[in-house]
Amino acid sequence: MQNIRNFCIIAHIDHGKSTLADRxxxxxxxxxxRKMHEQxxxxxxxxxxxxxxxxxxxVRMSYALHAEHYALNLIDTPGHVDFSYEVSRSLAAVExxxxxxxxxxxxxxxxxxxxxLAQKQGLVIIPVINKIDLPNAKVSEVEEEIxxxxxxxxxxxxxxKISAKTxxxxxxxxxxVVKLIPAPQIANYRLPVTNSLRALIFDSSFDIYKGVxxxxxxxxxxxxxxxxxxxxxxKAGSDVIEVGCFMPRLKKEQQLLAGxxxxxxxxxxxxxxxxxxxxxxxxxDGELAxxxxxxxxxxxxxxxxxxxxxxxxxxxxxxxxxxxKLTDASLVYEPESSPALGRGFRLGFxxxxxxxxxxxxLRREFGLALIVSTPSVxxxxxxxRVEVLKIRSAAALPxxxxxxxxxxxxxxxxxxxxxxxxxxxxKLLAELRSQYRATDYLSKEVAIxxxxxxxxxxxxxxYDRLKSVSSGYASMxxxxxxxxxxxxxxxxxxxxxxxxxxxxxxxxxxxxxxxxRRIVEKLKKILPRQWFTVSLxxxxxxxxxxxxxxxxxxxxxxxxxxxxxxxxxxxxxxxQKRGKAKMKERGRVEIPQKVFLEMLKK
Ligand code: GTP
Numbered sequence: 001m002q003n004i005r006n007f008c009i010i011a012h013i014d015h016g017k018s019t020l021a022d023r024x025x026x027x028x029x030x031x032x033x034r035k036m037h038e039q040x041x042x043x044x045x046x047x048x049x050x051x052x053x054x055x056x057x058x059v060r061m062s063y064a065l066h067a068e069h070y071a072l073n074l075i076d077t078p079g080h081v082d083f084s085y086e087v088s089r090s091l092a093a094v095e096x097x098x099x100x101x102x103x104x105x106x107x108x109x110x111x112x113x114x115x116x117l118a119q120k121q122g123l124v125i126i127p128v129i130n131k132i133d134l135p136n137a138k139v140s141e142v143e144e145e146i147x148x149x150x151x152x153x154x155x156x157x158x159x160x161k162i163s164a165k166t167x168x169x170x171x172x173x174x175x176x177v178v179k180l181i182p183a184p185q186i187a188n189y190r191l192p193v194t195n196s197l198r199a200l201i202f203d204s205s206f207d208i209y210k211g212v213x214x215x216x217x218x219x220x221x222x223x224x225x226x227x228x229x230x231x232x233x234x235k236a237g238s239d240v241i242e243v244g245c246f247m248p249r250l251k252k253e254q255q256l257l258a259g260x261x262x263x264x265x266x267x268x269x270x271x272x273x274x275x276x277x278x279x280x281x282x283x284x285d286g287e288l289a290x291x292x293x294x295x296x297x298x299x300x301x302x303x304x305x306x307x308x309x310x311x312x313x314x315x316x317x318x319x320x321x322x323x324x325k326l327t328d329a330s331l332v333y334e335p336e337s338s339p340a341l342g343r344g345f346r347l348g349f350x351x352x353x354x355x356x357x358x359x360x361x362l363r364r365e366f367g368l369a370l371i372v373s374t375p376s377v378x379x380x381x382x383x384x385r386v387e388v389l390k391i392r393s394a395a396a397l398p399x400x401x402x403x404x405x406x407x408x409x410x411x412x413x414x415x416x417x418x419x420x421x422x423x424x425x426x427k428l429l430a431e432l433r434s435q436y437r438a439t440d441y442l443s444k445e446v447a448i449x450x451x452x453x454x455x456x457x458x459x460x461x462x463y464d465r466l467k468s469v470s471s472g473y474a475s476m477x478x479x480x481x482x483x484x485x486x487x488x489x490x491x492x493x494x495x496x497x498x499x500x501x502x503x504x505x506x507x508x509x510x511x512x513x514x515x516x517r518r519i520v521e522k523l524k525k526i527l528p529r530q531w532f533t534v535s536l537x538x539x540x541x542x543x544x545x546x547x548x549x550x551x552x553x554x555x556x557x558x559x560x561x562x563x564x565x566x567x568x569x570x571x572x573x574x575x576q577k578r579g580k581a582k583m584k585e586r587g588r589v590e591i592p593q594k595v596f597l598e599m600l601k602k
Contacts, residue, residue, distance in 0.1 A: 012111045021076060092294050099115055104134050112414070129146070199218045202216065211265060213263050229280050230280070243256045301377065309369040318345075333346065359372055416475050425449060425469060487508065491538060
């Protein structure tokens with residue numbers, strides 16, 4: 001037991017986490033050097049292309065130091081802000097963390113957010129500066145930033161400097177892991193039954209034969225195949241099919257013991273029953289024992305409707321979502337239908353990156369062409385009938401007559417940036433409905449801006465704008481911070497007097513006029529002309545606040561007449577007019593899919 005070390009790596013995207021993990025695997029002989037790229041191939045196509053870790057991959061390594069043998073369990077953590085709950089559960093599964101910072105980029109907002117999470121869990125932090133081989137490495141500046149964050153490292157020379165690429169300094173990191181991170185302590189917690197179990201789920205995957213595979217940290221007791229288990233929050237029960245560890249591929253073991261990290265193949269077929277943060281018990285103790293704390297219900301933050309471009313693809317989309325859900329338990333969806341778009345689904349996501357990943361995967365892995373509606377947050381709507389409605393799409397907002405008030409989600413936003421961009425960043429934030437809170441300094445050159453801001457303000461193109469005003473240097477993280485009432489209204493867009501649902505959105509009343517104008521003007525530019533005049537209107541309730549018209553296409557019916565037979569010409573024009581009126585009567589405008597996609601872009 002004393003020879004186990006459980007740890008993870010906290011790093012911002014691209015700071016070298018996967019590269020460092022690869023060096024660890026080589027140094028400990030876990031994966032042979034010539035097989036290294038094979039493991040790389042294991043990752044999703046999208047991950048490799050974007051160079052980001054979407055799916056975390058735990059691994060057990062054997063390591064010898066001064067004739068002692070250790071089992072090192074490394075859990076990788078996803079670097080993006082969307083996945084902070086998953087990160088917090090990974091952190092809860094270990095005793096220490098390597099804080100990895102790129103020497104050319106310095107500390108970033110997400111690193112900071114995850115460091116706070118790690119400190120809250122009471123983890124031992126090992127600060128490491130990576131990429132010291134690069135000519136533009138600013139090792140001493142970055143060291144100053146780290147010392148500011150971790151004052152206890154002052155003067156102890158604890159900040160390690162490495163190149164994960166060349167391997168320089170990496171052995172010292174493994175030594176520090178063994179020396180500084182404590183072995184897992186078996187909690188004093190006494191279960192009522194001997195040989196019982198408490199295991200924390202920090203991730204899961206799916207296997208068609210073994211069902212949902214829970215990735216766990218065992219805190220108390222033990223577990224082996226054949227035993228009957230129960231999950232605390234989801235109440236699901238099953239017989240364990242297999243247990244084992246990560247090498248990094250799944251390797252079957254006789255049993256898993258307290259202090260260890262490994263997997264439990266549950267045989268359960270529904271991934272929604274095996275949730276990150278839940279506790280696994282053995283049946284018998286479950287009713288008596290206490291769950292490990294920190295569990296949260298999966299909570300999507302951003303919602304969008306997905307419709308197949310062709311209605312024939314509805315079943316394909318349905319199957320595809322079911323399959324994605326097997327590997328991405330945080331994805332939620334329910335069927336929805338719209339008069340304009342037919343049958344589709346309303347999906348809930350952790351954040352904007354998550355939307356992007358899911359739509360890309362649907363496109364690439366399932367060949368689906370999709371229409372995606374304007375993303376929305378969840379509003380709480382108090383009505384005159386006392387009930388509070390939870391609304392996740394503008395189309396679902398009730399009649400303004402019965403609404404008392406609408407609350408929207410607020411987040412605490414932290415932006416970390418070189419001081420030289422503070423001016424532009426504050427200007428950008430001033431354009432949003434934001435509330436300035438504070439500025440902290442990480443070093444002379446790097447500051448943290450803190451704001452309260454409605455989530456809806458930052459879900460569309462805020463991240464891109466942040467990057468563009470700061471030449472890519474600013475980074476951000478955010479955390480939910482309750483709900484606040486605001487004067488919000490539903491803005492509808494009518495094309496030829498018919499409401500087009502995917503264009504509806506919930507906006508602040510004072511911005512409705514401007515936003516309505518912007519949308520109808522844009523539509524006028526991109527909607528193809530019809531045989532009849534098409535009116536474009538923006539409306540709140542029944543009231544039209546902006547209007548444009550697209551003139552009809554006019555076929556030159558008189559063109560072939562020469563010699564000025566005016567009456568004849570008039571007659572023809574008259575006939576054309578009647579024809580158009582008829583068409584208009586029947587006239588529903590078919591909106592091409594590309595118009596929907598175009599309208600999503602600001
Ligand atoms: P995410 O998976 O997105 O969180 O990124 P990551 O932190 O795993 O970064 P990754 O290991 O993919 O490294 C990002 C880039 O930095 C890659 O191109 C690496 O080759 C490069 N890199 C990593 N470590 C070093 C280093 O020590 N020196 C140099 N020169 N490049 C490095």
